[in-house]
Amino acid sequence: MDPSKVDIPPLKDLTIDNITENVIAINSNNPDPRFKYILERLVVHLHDFARETRLSTQEWMAGIQFLTKTGQICTDVRQEFILLSDILGLSLLVDSIDHPKPPNSTEGTVLGPFHTHEAEVLSHGDLMSHDENGDPLLVLCTVRDVQGRPIEGVKIDIWETDSSGKYDVQHPDRDGPDGRCILKSDAEGVFWFKAIVPVPYPIPHDGPVGQLLKKLGRHPMRPSHMHFMFEKEGFDHLITALYLKNDPYETSDAVFGVKNSLIVELSKVSADQAAKYGVKEGSALMTYDFVLVTEQGSADLRAQNSRKALEKLGRRVKIVKGLPVPDVD
C-alpha cells in the first residue's frame, strides 16, 4: 500500500480541545466496529485524564517510565500489569461486567494469578492440603441453580495457600501440586473435602506495583480466602472465593476481592459430623451453598447492562457477538 493514498479524514488545526475528535477521526478507518468503539472511549478518557489533571511533561515521563518498568519485570510466571490492574480495582470491575450475577446467585471475584492446570482430580472427602502446619478444615458445600435445584457433575477447581501464605507454585523446590484439587458435584449438588484454614498473604510487592502501593500508603495484603471455580456446560463460568470473617484485612484487600456475600464464618465440627465425615470433633468447619446462573441468564443480563451503559452516553446500542457497539456512527 502507498500510505499517502490511504483515505484518512484530514486533521484540523490541533488544539488542546479538538485533539480528541481528531484522533478519533483518524482512527475511524478501523474495520472492526467493536475495536473502534473501545479505541474511541480509550482516547476520550486518556485525553480527559490529561486535561483534568493538567498533566505535566515530567509527570507524563514518570508514567512512561513506570509502564516501561512494569512491562520489563513481566516473565512467564510474573504478570505485573495484571497486578497493576488488580490494585486499581480494574480486574474486579471487568469480572463484574463480564459475569453479571442476578441477586439470588453467587457473586464472582478476582481470579488472581495462582490458578494452574495441574490440580489432581480428588474424590469427596479427600485431603487437598498436605501442609502439617496448617489448621485442619472440613469444607462442606453444595452447588445449585437459581431455582434451588442441585446441579450434578459441575467441575469445581479449588485452590489455597499453605500455612505460610504461599501457593505451591511459589515454592521453587516443590514436587508436584498441593493445596489445589478438582472435584465433581454429586447428584445432590454436594461436594466436600479436607483442607487447611486459609491465612492472609501479601501479593508480590518487590516490583513497580509494590513501590506504588507503598507510595499510596497501602499494604500489599490479601485477607484469608479459598478460591473456587465452577464449570458446567449451559452455566456461566463462575470464578469466586470465600473469605474468612474478621480477618485483619477483611476491609482493605489490596486487590478488592472481598464481597459481603462471600464472607463466611467458620464453625466447629459437631460430634455427629465428626463421625459422619471422619474428622476430629471441634476442628474447623466451612460450609457454603453456591448458586450458578445459566449462560443464557448471564448473557441476557450482560446485554441489558450494556444497553443501559451506552444509553447513559446518549448512544443507541447493537449487541455483536455478545458485546456492545454503537448502532449509528
Add this chain to the structure above:
Amino acid sequence: MDPSKVDIPPLKDLTIDNITENVIAINSNNPDPRFKYILERLVVHLHDFARETRLSTQEWMAGIQFLTKTGQICTDVRQEFILLSDILGLSLLVDSIDHPKPPNSTEGTVLGPFHTHEAEVLSHGDLMSHDENGDPLLVLCTVRDVQGRPIEGVKIDIWETDSSGKYDVQHPDRDGPDGRCILKSDAEGVFWFKAIVPVPYPIPHDGPVGQLLKKLGRHPMRPSHMHFMFEKEGFDHLITALYLKNDPYETSDAVFGVKNSLIVELSKVSADQAAKYGVKEGSALMTYDFVLVTEQGSADLRAQNSRKALEKLGRRVKIVKGLPVPDVD
C-alpha cells in the same frame, strides 16, 4: 510496619458502581496531594472506560498483553510507550497543556525521540547536513519576544533527517553527529544556516505500536519537517518544528505534530540573497520568525487554564509548585 495497623478507610461491599469511590478511598492516605489527585482522575477514567465499553475479560487480557509487549520491546534507544503516547495524541496534548502559548507566540509541538545532546555548535551560515543526496536549503530565521523585540543569545537546537528519512542516530555505522546543530541568535535575533530540504519518514513500526496502526488502518508516516528547540533563561522552553506545505502527509501525521501556524511554504533564493548568503540562486529557501513567551507569561497562562479545567469538574483549585490540586478534599 504492621500492615494490619495501617489506618485505611474500610471498603464497602463492592459493586460495578461503587468500586471507583472505594479505590479512591483506599488511596486517600497518599501524602502527596498532587499525586493523590492524579491517581483519583486515573482511577475514575480507567473505570469509566471499562464501564462504558463493557470491557470483556478477553479484551482486558488482550490489553494486558499489548502493554506487556510494549514494555518488553523498550531498550535504551527505543521507547515504545512514548511512541504509543504519540500515536494516541497524548504527547501533543501534554506538551500543549504544559507549555501553553498566547495567540501571538510560536506554538510548540512534539519533541519526538531523536533529539540528542551531541550536536555541534555551529556559526551562522554553516552547513548542518552533509548528505550530498539532499536538496540544499537555506534557512533564515529570527527569534523575538511577544512585543516584537529581538532576543539575543537564545540557544537553538535544530535537527532533521537525511534525504533517506533517517536521523543520524538511526545509522549504526555513523561516525559522529550530522543533520543537527546548535546556534545562538545574534543581537538582531537572527540565526541562519544551510541544511537540506526535509523529507517524510515513517516512525518505527515493526513493534506493537506499528501493529496497532495497521489494525486501525493508519499509516506510520510523518510529514517533512525540521525540529527546533529554543532555550534562554527567563523564557519558556519552546520545542517546535516547521512543516512543509503540501506534503502528502500534511493532514495525517501519525503523531499529530502538525499545526497550521507551523506550516511553511518553501520559496527560492533570489539573486540578491544568493550573493549575500553565498548559496546558489534559485535553490530552496525557508524563513520563519519565532516568538518566545516569558517563563512568567507561560506560568500565568498555565495556572489560569488549570483553574478553568478544575472548575469544569466543580472543584476549587490550589496551585502547588505550578500544578493544580483540589483546594478542599
